[in-house]
Amino acid sequence: MNKAELRYGIFMPPFHALDEDPTLCLERDLDLIRHLDKLGYDEAWIGEHHSGGFEIIAAPELFIAAAAVQTNRIRLGTGVMSLPYHHPFMVAGRIAQLDHQTRGRAMFGFGPGLLNSDAQMLGIEAHTQRDRMGEAIDVITRLLDGEIVTKEADWFTLREGRMQLGPYKGRRPHLAATSTITPNGAVLAGRYGLGVLSVAAASKDGFSRLDYNWGITQETAAKHGTVVEAANWRLMAPMHIAETRQQAIDDLTYGFDKWSDYAFKMSPVGPASIGLGPPDQMIESQSAVIGTVDDAVEQLERYWEKTGGFGCMLILAHEWASPEATLKSFELIARQVAPRFAARNDRRSRSYYWMGEHVEAFTRAREGAMELAIKKHEEAKA
Numbered sequence: 001m002n003k004a005e006l007r008y009g010i011f012m013p014p015f016h017a018l019d020e021d022p023t024l025c026l027e028r029d030l031d032l033i034r035h036l037d038k039l040g041y042d043e044a045w046i047g048e049h050h051s052g053g054f055e056i057i058a059a060p061e062l063f064i065a066a067a068a069v070q071t072n073r074i075r076l077g078t079g080v081m082s083l084p085y086h087h088p089f090m091v092a093g094r095i096a097q098l099d100h101q102t103r104g105r106a107m108f109g110f111g112p113g114l115l116n117s118d119a120q121m122l123g124i125e126a127h128t129q130r131d132r133m134g135e136a137i138d139v140i141t142r143l144l145d146g147e148i149v150t151k152e153a154d155w156f157t158l159r160e161g162r163m164q165l166g167p168y169k170g171r172r173p174h175l176a177a178t179s180t181i182t183p184n185g186a187v188l189a190g191r192y193g194l195g196v197l198s199v200a201a202a203s204k205d206g207f208s209r210l211d212y213n214w215g216i217t218q219e220t221a222a223k224h225g226t227v228v229e230a231a232n233w234r235l236m237a238p239m240h241i242a243e244t245r246q247q248a249i250d251d252l253t254y255g256f257d258k259w260s261d262y263a264f265k266m267s268p269v270g271p272a273s274i275g276l277g278p279p280d281q282m283i284e285s286q287s288a289v290i291g292t293v294d295d296a297v298e299q300l301e302r303y304w305e306k307t308g309g310f311g312c313m314l315i316l317a318h319e320w321a322s323p324e325a326t327l328k329s330f331e332l333i334a335r336q337v338a339p340r341f342a343a344r345n346d347r348r349s350r351s352y353y354w355m356g357e358h359v360e361a362f363t364r365a366r367e368g369a370m371e372l373a374i375k376k377h378e379e380a381k382a
Contacts, residue, residue, distance in 0.1 A: 001310065003341060003343065005311075006304075006313060007043060007311060007313070008042055008313050008333065008338055009044055009045065009074075009075075009312055010032070010036065010044050010315050011079050011199070011314040012044060012046050013055040013316075014029050014046070014319070015317070015318055015319050016054060016055075017054070017262075018053055025056065028323060029046075029057075029063070030063075030066065030067055032326075032330075033071060034067075034070055037071040039334040040334055041074055042074065043074065043076075043077060043107070043312055044074055044076055044077070045076075045079025045080070045109055046063050046077070046079055047079050047080065048060050048082050049118065050085075050117075050118040051115055051118050051121065052115060052265060052266065053262075060078040060079070060081065064098060064102065068101065068105060075105050075106070076107065077106070078107070078110075079109045079197065080176075080178050081109065081111070082113035082118065083112065083132065083136035083140075084112060084113055084119070084124055084132035084136070084155070085118065086136075088136040088140050088158070089143065089156075092139070092163060095108050095144065095167075095173060096165045096167050099167045099173045104169065104173065107174040107176065109175075109176045109177070109178060109197050110133060110137055110194075111178040115266065132155060133188070134184075137175075139151055141175070141192050143162070144173070145172060146166065147162075148161065175192070176234070177189040177192075177197065179196050179199070179200075179213050179217075180198075180206060181200055181203075181205045181206055181209055185197075186216040186217040189217045189220075189221075190218065190219065190221040190222075190223075190228055191221075191226065193221060194228075195232035196213075196228075196233045196234065197236065198210060198234065200236075200275065201236055201237050202237035202274075202275055202288060203275020203276070203287060204287065206275060210235070210307050211306060211308065214233060217233075230307075231311040234310065234314050235303055235314065236314040236316060237289070237299070237314075238282075238290075238315070238318055239289040240321055240329050241289060241291060241293060242291075242325065242329065244292060245283075245291040245295065248291050251322065252320045254320065255318075255319050255321065256279065259319065259320060286299065293332060296333060297337055297340050300313065300337070301341070315333070
């Protein structure tokens with residue numbers, strides 16, 4: 001991998017506090033996608049949740065369908081579809097349709113389901129979710145590849161299932177599996193040739209296992225004869241940057257405490273359940289970037305060194321800061337962080353300093369040429 005090839009995007013659960021109108025919150029999510037599209041961001045992944053009141057998108061496919069007609073180039077993914085909640089035949093059908101509607105811009109991330117409260121309402125036992133995810137991926141990939149599938153599972157039945165609508169341009173759209181700390185997602189990605197969404201990259205344990213789990217993905221792919229590429233490996237982590245670190249910290253007074261309170265509704269240990277914590281702790285542990293352009297570049301270098309190169313940096317859309325400060329942060333990342341990390345301005349810099357080093361010689365040459373032109377004019381006139 002080359003640093004210049006690194007893509008940038010967001011992972012949008014989304015998070016919205018209870019003191020705002022939900023309709024306007026969803027509209028703000030669309031505004032953010034449009035803003036990122038104009039800034040040149042490459043990807044946006046949208047989550048699926050059904051309880052808790054904060055993460056209010058229940059059908060990321062519907063959101064993507066709306067966002068696709070309001071944007072031009074950004075790719076849009078489900079981040080992620082909770083496969084144990086859906087019949088895999090229906091999932092495959094929605095994937096194929098959205099693949100056509102977006103002209104191939106849609107991507108599909110899969111997971112077992114994050115919120116146990118969702119599973120409880122559906123009568124799904126937590127210990128079954130990862131196995132169900134694997135069973136569903138097997139069926140979905142086979143259907144998208146044009147197979148006729150018969151499958152009897154303890155949670156779904158499929159009899160000679162076949163898709164009436166194939167994928168856009170006849171090829172399987174981009175699919176990705178979530179990978180946290182356990183190797184489950186890495187194994188599935190390798191077995192079926194999927195992309196990888198490392199959604200725990202910010203936590204201490206998740207960071208420590210990044211290269212290990214990617215190695216499992218590669219080993220499993222080799223065993224099953226599939227192909228996995230680092231370009232399809234994505235790391236997710238929180239970032240919020242401003243002109244100064246203190247400004248970035250101050251920005252978080254807008255919404256961090258509200259988000260933290262929600263985290264305690266998900267887990268007794270709150271943000272610590274996903275490796276996060278109070279801003280000062282996250283800065284010290286490097287589990288989040290809350291600071292400046294320099295801090296963000298340093299974090300990217302840290303991830304790059306740990307992984308040996310990956311395909312896309314997904315920034316958690318957390319709404320810790322105000323909408324205005326959030327948009328500014330994403331703009332700074334696009335304008336200053338990404339080009340600096342990829343050394344996109346190196347040639348410009350070399351040209352800039354080369355010209356400065358020779359300014360006197362270039363000036364003498366220009367002035368001499370002007371004097372000569374004047375002299376020739378006067379001679380011709382005489």
